Amino acid sequence: MLPCIMTDITLTHEPLDLPLSGVWRISRGSRTRAENVLVRLSWVDADGHAWEGQGEAAPYGYYGELRGTVTACLDEFATLLGNDPFAIEAILGRIEARVRHNTGAKAAVDMALHDLWGKILGRPVWQAWGLDASQGPVTSYSIGIDTPEAMGNRARALAEAGWPLIKLKVGTRDDIRCVSAVREAAPSVRLIIDANGAWTPREAISRLSELAQFGIEFCEQPCSSTDVAGLRFIRERSDIALVADESCATEEDIAALVGAVDGINIKLMKCGGLRRARRLIEVARANHLRVMCGCLIESSLAISAAAQLLPLLDYADLDGNLLLASDPFSGVTASHGRIVLGNGHGLGVTPRTIHTEA
Numbered sequence: 001m002l003p004c005i006m007t008d009i010t011l012t013h014e015p016l017d018l019p020l021s022g023v024w025r026i027s028r029g030s031r032t033r034a035e036n037v038l039v040r041l042s043w044v045d046a047d048g049h050a051w052e053g054q055g056e057a058a059p060y061g062y063y064g065e066l067r068g069t070v071t072a073c074l075d076e077f078a079t080l081l082g083n084d085p086f087a088i089e090a091i092l093g094r095i096e097a098r099v100r101h102n103t104g105a106k107a108a109v110d111m112a113l114h115d116l117w118g119k120i121l122g123r124p125v126w127q128a129w130g131l132d133a134s135q136g137p138v139t140s141y142s143i144g145i146d147t148p149e150a151m152g153n154r155a156r157a158l159a160e161a162g163w164p165l166i167k168l169k170v171g172t173r174d175d176i177r178c179v180s181a182v183r184e185a186a187p188s189v190r191l192i193i194d195a196n197g198a199w200t201p202r203e204a205i206s207r208l209s210e211l212a213q214f215g216i217e218f219c220e221q222p223c224s225s226t227d228v229a230g231l232r233f234i235r236e237r238s239d240i241a242l243v244a245d246e247s248c249a250t251e252e253d254i255a256a257l258v259g260a261v262d263g264i265n266i267k268l269m270k271c272g273g274l275r276r277a278r279r280l281i282e283v284a285r286a287n288h289l290r291v292m293c294g295c296l297i298e299s300s301l302a303i304s305a306a307a308q309l310l311p312l313l314d315y316a317d318l319d320g321n322l323l324l325a326s327d328p329f330s331g332v333t334a335s336h337g338r339i340v341l342g343n344g345h346g347l348g349v350t351p352r353t354i355h356t357e358a
């Protein structure tokens with residue numbers, strides 16, 4: 001019998017530049033592109049069959065990540081992978097023991113491991129987890145901060161295209177006029193708002209009481225991420241439900257948020273990937289918190305990874321790929337807000353052929 005030779009998993013990475021189709025503005029600033037990183041994990045099985053898993057890091061500037069810190073971490077992680085792609089817990093455990101933060105870099109490796117795992121199994125990740133792809137919420141489509149007229153026009157176009165749920169970025173002096181213009185342009189869409197921490201707790205109470213007339217389902221991160229007492233203060237005085245985003249990165253943040261918010265917004269780039277996201281969901285559920293999954297500006301690769309969690313969610317905000325000028329990957333598709341989880345193995349993602357002029 002031939003000896004069973006297991007090859008080590010190898011990691012390579014390259015820049016993934018993602019220009020946006022327009023300017024994306026939130027209360028903290030604006031941007032026109034995302035400087036992400038593409039990760040590939042390669043492995044050859046005992047029969048000589050070569051497998052590849054892909055992942056994506058969107059450096060989370062709010063938590064101090066840059067493309068340079070992501071690539072430095074990835075070079076470090078490349079030495080910790082071993083030779084068994086099924087040993088996801090052990091591999092990610094070694095990575096977490098090596099660096100404490102840098103969750104975007106960790107998320108990319110986590111995603112690529114799940115992609116590799118599903119491809120070797122010959123199953124989509126959601127199916128390998130035992131989930132029902134027909135279950136799950138619609139995804140919202142986000143509108144960045146703009147003039148009331150422009151936000152209203154965008155909302156009208158989205159409503160006419162059949163999007164049932166719109167998320168509005170707020171946090172300027174024009175908030176009331178902007179939300180009012182959107183509600184007038186799209187009377188029947190469901191609305192959520194996200195202040196990205198722009199208001200003081202007292203400002204938040206006053207804004208939310210004025211905005212309640214427009215039928216808002218919940219408000220994400222009304223005040224500073226570090227002010228959990230402020231979130232609790234607002235929640236006790238507002239009729240609009242609150243969801244923690246920047247205040248909740250990992251499951252360790254949840255204990256302090258119980259009673260201060262109604263739900264949490266999970267992002268792969270905040271928690272470090274699918275394995276940690278599933279842990280966050282369990283801890284949130286045990287504490288009677290609603291669960292949303294959001295994203296950064298990401299290609300269909302990272303969006304398709306997050307979408308594997310859909311059957312476990314109450315709310316989804318997985319629209320980062322829809323804001324791109326061109327998407328280098330094909331993966332899950334969203335139609336009328338409904339994301340379809342396909343049967344593609346692993347994350348179900350393939351590179352898109354981009355034709356360039358000769």
Ligand SMILES: [Mg+2]
Nearest residue numbers: 194220221245
């Ligand atoms: Mg948010």
